[in-house]
Amino acid sequence: MDADEIFKEFKEQSVSEFFRKNSQMLGYSGKVRSLTTAVHEYVTNSLDACEEAGVLPEIMVKVTQLDETKYTVTVRDNGPGIPEKLVGSALAKVLSGTKFHRYIQQRGQQGIGAAGCTLFSRMTTGKPIHVRSGTERQSYTCDVTIEIKTNRPIVENLEKLSDGFRGLEITAELGEVKYEKSDHGVYEYIKRTALSNPHVSITLVEPDGKEAFFPRSSGEIPKRPKQIKPHPLGVQVNDIVDFAHFSSERTVASFLSETFSRVTKSKVDELGQLVPGIDLKKSPKDLSWAEAEEIVKAFGKIKWMAPELDSLSTIGRAQIEATIKNILNPTFVAVVERRPSVFRGGIPFVVEAGIAYGGDAGKASEEGMRSSVIRFANKVPLLFDGSACAITEAVNTIQWRRYGISDFEEQPLSVMVNVSSVYIPYSGVGKQAISHEDEIIGEIRLALMACAKDIERYVRGERAKSLQESRYNMIMRYVGQLASDISEISGKDRGDIEASLRKLIDTKYSRLFEGNAEQGGEASDSEEDTAEEGQAE
């Protein structure tokens, strides 16, 4: 066969067709994970939409079993809904959306999540998804599916309603899935979503009809993250070339100031000195790759102001504490929010961590309670690929014994870490693990060590308290005998003696108990944490 014959069959395939064959790339691999992925996509979209619309989210997730591997998933929110004319593209066209072209911290980013669910539903059950949407102006229901060969949405059975419904409700029938109450299942996903989103009220109706309600612990809508300009130190050659090509600025100089943060007039002058061969007055469209490469190298030599850090949206220290108390009901909690920091020179990020002890913290196993590491990236729970994650790495490198926690694995502990950034450096394809950036691991370690100190005080206090308690109980057991003996020697009344003794002992030990209680009280950001940072850095 020659080339013409071989290439006779040359064809194109749609991106939907590609993802139909490679649905594992979108998180659809394994029955349990596929179900969690679908719920994750819808819940993520609901949270982003509510945040954008400035609404306190109320979300209902319902999973119903149809047969062995077939379920329906319904997710309803009270968000802004979807305009009727865009419902098809928003839910059934892979690679379209409102999110992927912004430099802003957000949960979903790909313009692929909801369409991926529609595709998976179509692939495994042949069914369209059912949509009900109410915006301020209109309300409607319809069925939406995707024509895989062409990546085109098909909207059918559109019906306008005037029921005043506001929000979005999607029902998808999914095959090849399984509901399981494991670490990787929907229940855990929803619980963790509630943990990292204190302003969300979320109800899960499980296949057996049980309702799990996670009420909000905060009535405050998180401030919207700002869309920011990238910092010169976080930028790659290919970004500059791309931005330049589409820029409407007239000169390279003004393009750089307008596109990147911290590029002031005087910094442009400094740059000019470093790259004398590049004409900064020419059009950015004429910037060559080699020139952009030179600019990136020069950026590295200039001393820049740190990136703007108010682009980051965190959960917040008080909120984490409230939500942990709300959901895990621990006997003690320590929370630390670190100051924003920067990795790879120019990408801002911030770490928050909390450790909960006792109550419903940790996880039950056949051998008793075990500690549990709860990972989040931009408040989204990461349920898979834990062993490849910077958070796991940081947790494993803490010498817990130094903090009075001898068998870390076997404690009723929940360690919760949230990393927030405009650009989370995921290590894997599934976006379920954060890569091992030194700066990020360092910040997580510092946050955990500060929490561990508080836990240490509490645990040591508890231990001392229980020691004192057992001494107290022992002495109290002897008190009757002692009173008899003293009564016989002294001839005084046995009852009086016993009462006095009891009072004496109570006074002594109650003082001790109070002292311990004070020690083990609240989480603190004391100067010792700062000292620890100094050592570790």
Add this chain to the structure above:
Amino acid sequence: MDADEIFKEFKEQSVSEFFRKNSQMLGYSGKVRSLTTAVHEYVTNSLDACEEAGVLPEIMVKVTQLDETKYTVTVRDNGPGIPEKLVGSALAKVLSGTKFHRYIQQRGQQGIGAAGCTLFSRMTTGKPIHVRSGTERQSYTCDVTIEIKTNRPIVENLEKLSDGFRGLEITAELGEVKYEKSDHGVYEYIKRTALSNPHVSITLVEPDGKEAFFPRSSGEIPKRPKQIKPHPLGVQVNDIVDFAHFSSERTVASFLSETFSRVTKSKVDELGQLVPGIDLKKSPKDLSWAEAEEIVKAFGKIKWMAPELDSLSTIGRAQIEATIKNILNPTFVAVVERRPSVFRGGIPFVVEAGIAYGGDAGKASEEGMRSSVIRFANKVPLLFDGSACAITEAVNTIQWRRYGISDFEEQPLSVMVNVSSVYIPYSGVGKQAISHEDEIIGEIRLALMACAKDIERYVRGERAKSLQESRYNMIMRYVGQLASDISEISGKDRGDIEASLRKLIDTKYSRLFEGNAEQGGEASDSEEDTAEEGQAE
């Protein structure tokens, strides 16, 4: 903000733009892996093209270092080349190609490999790739790149030549890569490609200028795998619906017979009885999802002839033995090719395995030689994600000690396994690991156990031989003393006695050595292997 405002920014992105942001999905993650991925894509395309054109492949791979993380990769083959009018789409348009719509065993399948390289080159260096192609009719050079925002190829500097060049040569400049002589690097990839493709002659020019030449060990072009129809037991509802929708057959009955293998007239009748509610005379376009679901269920109840197995292209037992001898130069080799088998009821596959002992088998480490597991899927080396792979799992569950190999990890052993199938069930996103299908693991185990038996015979033979040798040497050391003693007792000549003794001993041991040599000779497919299969199944 209301829905209209939020959706004002609704946009579409191109599939290239998506993969630019998610290049790890295509194997571009980590500097070493990214370079191996690029070489893999080009070499795979060369092998497939030569196979299709019926040419004995001669491939040259050259890697040159430009600066710390920037390299050029050149891959040249003697295949059919690319017709001029398709060069852009073939090399710089993601999701187009000749391969992805066939049900046939082939190395590449996605229509994404070469375009992915062009994208990665564009992303990391801004450069186009340089192409030289000679088909039977024409010869030309050109530069090709991809406009990422639109997924459109750009072909520049096209120049027609009449130099008689036949084949394809691509040179790509890549950034963010690294050449490393590790298990994951280009050298190992090429060496393993040579191992699994005995008919290929391949030269690697390393960045330091050294040339590694892997000559072909077979002049036979492997027979092209046949394009086959899917077996009814390997088919999913969604496939039936898709096929039916695009079928030009007039009835469901003829559609089923034409589309799937083993669906004879009498099987259609049997099906009719099982699904009385479905009109098999209606147009396949009217087949509903629910009906297709019923048909799949009924397929499961019918007794089918096994799938056609001649669709599978293996390396071949003699070829594996030749190529292992050629490249690893071992002191002993055992090879087994299993009969084709089926997983998930309808998907044919076949396992080949070889174990090489001594010589260049195994891998050197600081602590001495270590065993090495060399994995292939459809003859393509799998270098990453080994721990998730069915081949690794099978190797780890063999009780090597039972075969006289006490410390499997610490032996100069190379274990080579190739799984061939039209549909390899990859477990991960990166297509670097085969998922844990019971039938596949079972077949790999049987192949390995048969090889292990041969190795056992050889190793025990070697051990006995070296034992005998040390006894011989010991006796020979005493022979002088013994001759003197006997001479003194008998009064006979000491020299004569010693000569007789030496002759006696030599005769005895030489017989033993020969016996061992016979035992440890060639690999065999004896009846014992069959017995072992019986036990294990």
